[in-house]
Amino acid sequence: MRRYGTAVLLLLTGGAVLRITLFSELYLRYVQAGLRPYLIVSGAALVLLGLATAVLRSRTPDDHVALACEDQHGHDEQEAPHSHHRTPRTAWLLTLPAVALLLFPPPALGSYSAAREAAQRAAQGVGTFPALPAGNPVELTVAEFSSRAIYDSRRSLKGRTVRLTGFVTHGDDGTWYVTRLTVSCCAADATTSKAEVRGADALPADTWVTVTGTWHPKGALGSDEAWPPVLDVTTVTQVKQPADPYEKP
Template sequence: MRRYGSGALLLLTGGAVLRITLFSDLYLRYVQPALRPCLIVSGVALILLGLTTAVLRSRDHVEDHGHGHGVAGPRVSWLLVLPALALLLFPPPALGSYSAEREAAQRAAQGVGIFPALPAGNPVDLTLAQFGSRAMYDTGRSLKGRTVRMTGFVTHGDDGTWYLTRLLVSCCAADATTSKVEIRGAASDGPPPADTWMTVTGTWQPGGRLGTDAAWPPVLDATSARRVRQPADPYEKR
């Protein structure tokens, strides 16, 4: 069996890639939707390469028996199968509060200015990044007096403070940065558990001079907060 280790590794890896792309939305935990075709092609290529490797190994095995010699790989090489098997059976979860809390706040290097008007009607659905940008940089104060609704997961601060948080990606989970909003007034019985997904509705509470750290993180006075399921795509896009 040792001679088939490389083929088995390729097959398992290809199968894991196809599992998270063709048969589920799990790939969205790691990359943007636009990369799905590339992953599918890669998964198919790995499976074909694994099958080809297995066939060639079988031929070598027959020839080796005919000539009475052959070389098998080291037993330890089978350990390489374990990561591929783990990806196939137990895909890692999306990044959450642990990743968000380890990262220092990173904001876009932009100046203050006038933002486009928000759509009419309340509440206005915004991403956390959109809310944060307007709260920190919009001299027109387009958020003032408007009711907004956002979805993210819970992270905790000091003294019972909690935040609605979302990770933003440009390409994949490896380049994720954090966007968060401090939530006030929605949880009289204490903050929700970390990593709980919530949809929060409320109004912006201005604070700090625009474009400075004093305005970060922005604050939302919440009128309602309800638990929701984690979306299929847990990341916001830049």
């Protein structure tokens, strides 16, 4: 089995990548949708390389290796085949992440990641935003709502009913938020947007919800006091986590 260690590692890694990209949408927990073709090609290449490595190892004669080992280490010819193509024991530890991704894909980033990140706000500063579509409620991302609430000099959210979808996070003082992570490329560059929810009881952390309500102004535009924006909610509905849990910038 040791002689096939490299092949096994390549097959496990390639199979794990194909499992989350070609046969499911789990890859959306980690990267943008546009990277899917590249991941599929990479996974297929790893699988093919693993198969090719296994075939080459199976065709390598043991006696040639035995002679080489005898010259180098002074062992007899009967002991050498046992050391043929041995994979270092520590290298087998590399199979653990591949097996974990294949069998137990990690969940999307959630409340823990959001809580550890300092408040990050849009960099555009106070200004004007495009007009909101007519009708209520207006469907907005959490990032859009946050930016308009903090920076829109026209106060376009005033008097409008909005609908946001995100997961629940908790504050230290009993407040709770509807939160969403924004990803530019992959989960490693995720940033946090959130809105404080008032008028409804808190749900457990990481529960996905759709909330409907109106903006509750606070603080001066662009100030620290305006962060995070507040939403006076009228309805809170539990929903399933979207296939793509991240918002786009």
